[in-house]
Amino acid sequence: MSAPTETTVFSCRMCGHCCTGKGGIIVGPRDLERLAAHMGLAPETVLERYCERMGGKWQVRCGEDGNCLFFREGSGCAVHEGKPAICRAWPFFRGNLEDPLSWELAKDFCPGISTRTSHEEFAAQGLRYLRENDLLAHDPQCEAHALILNRQS
Numbered sequence: 001m002s003a004p005t006e007t008t009v010f011s012c013r014m015c016g017h018c019c020t021g022k023g024g025i026i027v028g029p030r031d032l033e034r035l036a037a038h039m040g041l042a043p044e045t046v047l048e049r050y051c052e053r054m055g056g057k058w059q060v061r062c063g064e065d066g067n068c069l070f071f072r073e074g075s076g077c078a079v080h081e082g083k084p085a086i087c088r089a090w091p092f093f094r095g096n097l098e099d100p101l102s103w104e105l106a107k108d109f110c111p112g113i114s115t116r117t118s119h120e121e122f123a124a125q126g127l128r129y130l131r132e133n134d135l136l137a138h139d140p141q142c143e144a145h146a147l148i149l150n151r152q153s
Contacts, residue, residue, distance in 0.1 A: 008114065008125075009113065009114050009117045009121060009122045009125045009126070010091055010092075010110075010112050010113050010114065010122075010125075010126075011112050011114075012112045013111050013112045014075075014076040015110075015111055015112070016067065016071050016073065016076070017109055017110055017111075018087070018090045018091070018110065019067050019068040019070075019071035019077070019087075020062075020066050020067050020068075020071075021062070021066065022062045022066070023054055023055075023059060024059070024086065024144075025059055025060035025068055025084055025086055025087060026057050026058070026059055026084060026085075026086050026142075026143060026144040027046075027047075027051055027057075027058040027059060027060060027084050028057075028058075028084070028085065028137065028139070028142050028143040028144070029142060030085065031084035031085055031086075032046060032047070032058065034082050034084075035079060035082045035083070035084065036082075037082065038079055038081050038082025039079060039082060050069050050070070056141070057141075057142055057143075058142075060084070070083070085135045085137065085143075085144065085147060086144040086146065086147060088133065088135055089129075089130060089133075089135045089144075089146070089147055090110075091106050091110055091112070091113055091126075092126030092127070092129055092130055092135075093106075093146035093147070094145070094146050094147065094148065094149050094150075095146065096122070096123075096126070097122075097123045097126050097127060097149065098123070098149075098150070100119040103119050103122060103123075104119075127149070130147070130149075135147060136148070136149060
């Protein structure tokens, strides 16, 4: 018999809700390096073909359907292994970790977020996940603000 494990607060359903909408998939320097290596392309080629500059930062463009260029209906992310940190981190964004109301809204939006957990448990697991996977950002000039947490976290 295995030892009891903590409740999983998030399990991706690959629904694509988080892959829809313009302006949120930030591609920081580490992301660009990982994405380019995964795709077997030069970083400049990735930027030229798949990204645009918005608000001073590189971001993945959306297709005419409003989805991230890398999202494929029915199969999810076409660059899953190389995807940006902001995608890897969902739903553990600063707002969802620090603000219970944001977390409640995220639960309504994302079917992968457990409805049977407390905000406290979600925030603790989320912060641990971000730290263990080196997803916390530090440079607001080129990285996603959603991954820059306050210093007390």
